[in-house]
Amino acid sequence: xxxxxxxxxxxxxxxxxxxxxxxxxxxxxxxxxxxxxxxxxxxxxxxxxxxxxxxxxxxxxxxxxxxxxxxxxxxxxxxxxxxxxxxxxxxxxxxxxxxxxxxxxxxxxxxxxxxxxxxxxxxxxxxxxxxxxxxxxxxxxxxxxxxxxxxxxxxxxxxxxxxxxxxxxxxxxxxxxxxxxxxxxxxxxxxxxxxxxxxxxxxxxxxxxxxxxxxxxxxxxxxxxxxxxxxxxxxxxx
Amino acid sequence: xxxxxxxxxxxxxxxxxxxxxxxxxxxxxxxxxxxxxxxxxxxxxxxxxxxxxxxxxxxxxxxxxxxxxxxxxxxxxxxxxxxxxxxxxxxxxxxxxxxxxxxxxxxxxxxxxxxxxxxxxxxxxxxxxxxxxxxxxxxxxxxxxxxxxxxxxxxxxxxxxxxxxxxxxxxxxxxxxxxxxxxxxxxxxxxxxxxxxxxxxxxxxxxxxxxxxxxxxxxxxxxxxxxxxxxxxxxxxxxxxxxxxxxxxxxxxxxxxxxxxxxxxxxxxxxxxxxxxxxxxxxxxxxxxxxxxxxxxxxxxxxxxxxxxxxxxxx
Numbered sequence: 129x130x131x132x133x134x135x136x137x138x139x140x141x142x143x144x145x146x147x148x149x150x151x152x153x154x155x156x157x158x159x160x161x162x163x164x165x166x167x168x169x170x171x172x173x174x175x176x177x178x179x180x181x182x183x184x185x186x187x188x189x190x191x192x193x194x195x196x197x198x199x200x201x202x203x204x205x206x207x208x209x210x211x212x213x214x215x216x217x218x219x220x221x222x223x224x225x226x227x228x229x230x231x232x233x234x235x236x237x238x239x240x241x242x243x244x245x246x247x248x249x250x251x252x253x254x255x256x257x258x259x260x261x262x263x264x265x266x267x268x269x270x271x272x273x274x275x276x277x278x279x280x281x282x283x284x285x286x287x288x289x290x291x292x293x294x295x296x297x298x299x300x301x302x303x304x305x306x307x308x309x310x311x312x313x314x315x316x317x318x319x320x321x322x323x324x325x326x327x328x329x330x331x332x333x334x335x336x337x338x339x340x341x342x343x344x345x346x347x348x349x350x351x352x353x354x355x356x357x358x359x360x361x362x363x364x365x366x
Numbered sequence: 367x368x369x370x371x372x373x374x375x376x377x378x379x380x381x382x383x384x385x386x387x388x389x390x391x392x393x394x395x396x397x398x399x400x401x402x403x404x405x406x407x408x409x410x411x412x413x414x415x416x417x418x419x420x421x422x423x424x425x426x427x428x429x430x431x432x433x434x435x436x437x438x439x440x441x442x443x444x445x446x447x448x449x450x451x452x453x454x455x456x457x458x459x460x461x462x463x464x465x466x467x468x469x470x471x472x473x474x475x476x477x478x479x480x481x482x483x484x485x486x487x488x489x490x491x492x493x494x495x496x497x498x499x500x501x502x503x504x505x506x507x508x509x510x511x512x513x514x515x516x517x518x519x520x521x522x523x524x525x526x527x528x529x530x531x532x533x534x535x536x537x538x539x540x541x542x543x544x545x546x547x548x549x550x551x552x553x554x555x556x557x558x559x560x561x562x563x564x565x566x567x568x569x570x571x572x573x574x575x576x577x578x579x580x581x582x583x584x585x586x587x588x589x590x591x592x593x594x595x596x597x598x599x600x601x602x603x604x605x606x607x608x609x610x611x612x613x614x615x616x617x618x619x620x621x622x623x624x625x626x627x628x629x630x631x632x633x634x635x636x637x638x639x640x641x642x643x644x645x646x647x648x649x650x651x652x653x654x655x656x657x658x659x660x661x662x663x664x665x666x667x668x669x670x671x672x673x674x675x676x677x678x679x680x681x
Contacts, residue, residue: 131503133612134619138506143623145553150627216477256399269406274474280403323400330411356374 465521490559
């Protein structure tokens with residue numbers, strides 16, 4: 129006799145695959161809930177830099193490092209779980225949160241946290257993509273195998289968030305009387321801005337965010353202009 | 367380059383030496399890092415571009431296959447020779463494109479570019495439709511994956527020969543295919559392709575019913591095709607299964623499956639369209655029963671502008 133239109137086994141196969149997919153997503157959601165919590169806690173702590181004088185950075189940053197440690201632990205859990213499945217199948221679920229986590233780490237390090245023993249508390253250290261990967265204990269820019277990693281886009285987007293945050297810090301540091309900080313931020317952001325110009329971007333989210341850097345540059349330049357107009361730029365730090 | 371800049375004291379700033387051309391990016395401590403990242407990103411962007419191009423071509427060819435298949439009038443083991451030839455020619459072209467695509471979408475890159483690979487849905491639609499027209503069954507994902515892998519291997523074959531010629535060993539051909547990267551099919555490609563299949567089946571049911579005066583089914587094909595004994599048996603105990611039942615089965619399949627979590631919005635839309643297709647074919651079946659009983663056996667609408675349909679049936 130003629131076979132049936134649909135092989136009875138087919139439905140079962142399709143159904144079980146879809147159900148597996150759904151349960152993977154649920155599990156991911158749980159891990160990501162945790163990660164989001166740690167990230168927003170850390171971001172909250174970091175927002176105190178806007179009202180903290182530089183002399184008290186060390187205390188603040190050690191607290192931030194505590195938050196980052198939890199971020200790193202949860203990212204480790206995420207990495208172990210997600211590596212069992214095709215990376216890009218689920219990457220969109222965590223990429224925003226991971227970007228935020230990356231930006232807390234970059235900002236903390238720039239302010240002098242997580243510094244190597246040789247140069248404690250040195251302000252202005254930029255973590256590279258590789259440094260960030262090392263901090264999280266996960267690979268970066270993986271191409272040869274399919275596992276959890278931090279992508280270039282995630283690093284760059286995280287870095288742009290740091291630029292925004294620093295442009296805000298430039299204003300507040302002047303309020304706190306730390307004019308040198310504003311000048312240093314200005315130099316840093318301008319250098320990064322020039323760096324981003326090197327990229328050949330396509331019309332995507334990265335391009336959009338990179339285009340926003342110029343507003344941060346302008347904001348900080350205005351601060352430096354105000355300072356220089358009033359002869360307030362500390363000469364020795366230049 | 368007119369005018370000059372002043373420093374904050376108002377003194378004209380002197381340029382030291384000739385400046386490099388203005389757009390020559392200023393190098394600083396971070397430039398090398400960004401140059402590295404640029405190279406990595408360019409690799410990604412270029413690959414995506416190539417994939418999108420190939421994907422667009424595959425989509426167009428798949429659509430042409432589907433148009434050819436819509437010129438089929440009944441379900442039977444063999445597609446009409448002229449249509450089979452058209453399909454084969456298109457498939458050969460698709461095979462070449464798939465072969466070129468295959469190395470780009472291996473391993474981690476399969477899902478990375480999944481959104482640029484929508485052509486696979488279209489190809490699934492074409493292949494499942496062709497399979498339905500031959501067998502009146504739905505080809506499963508497990509059966510279809512090797513077909514597409516074979517296609518990408520076939521497309522790569524000529525290249526392999528060139529490679530083998532360039533090398534010392536021509537007998538290595540037998541081993542080569544094992545290493546040839548192939549394009550893999552995901553469950554989503556399959557499911558969304560089958561969703562679209564319902565639309566094609568609806569179109570096929572409509573035209574074939576209008577032009578032949580019978581609901582498409584393999585039983586009808588069997589009578590014309592020469593499976594006389596089987597057809598006679600069918601007449602006795604039960605009517606041969608028609609496309610109406612097939613549409614119902616497909617519809618039920620999708621209604622019963624859990625909603626794929628990846629893209630609920632797309633799933634909902636596709637499901638809605640599938641439902642409409644099912645109902646259109648239902649209506650066809652109803653019309654056949656009600657009005658069909660009034661029309662003399664063998665009667666077909668007089669479509670003088672239409673193609674070969676009436677001629678076949680009237681003899």
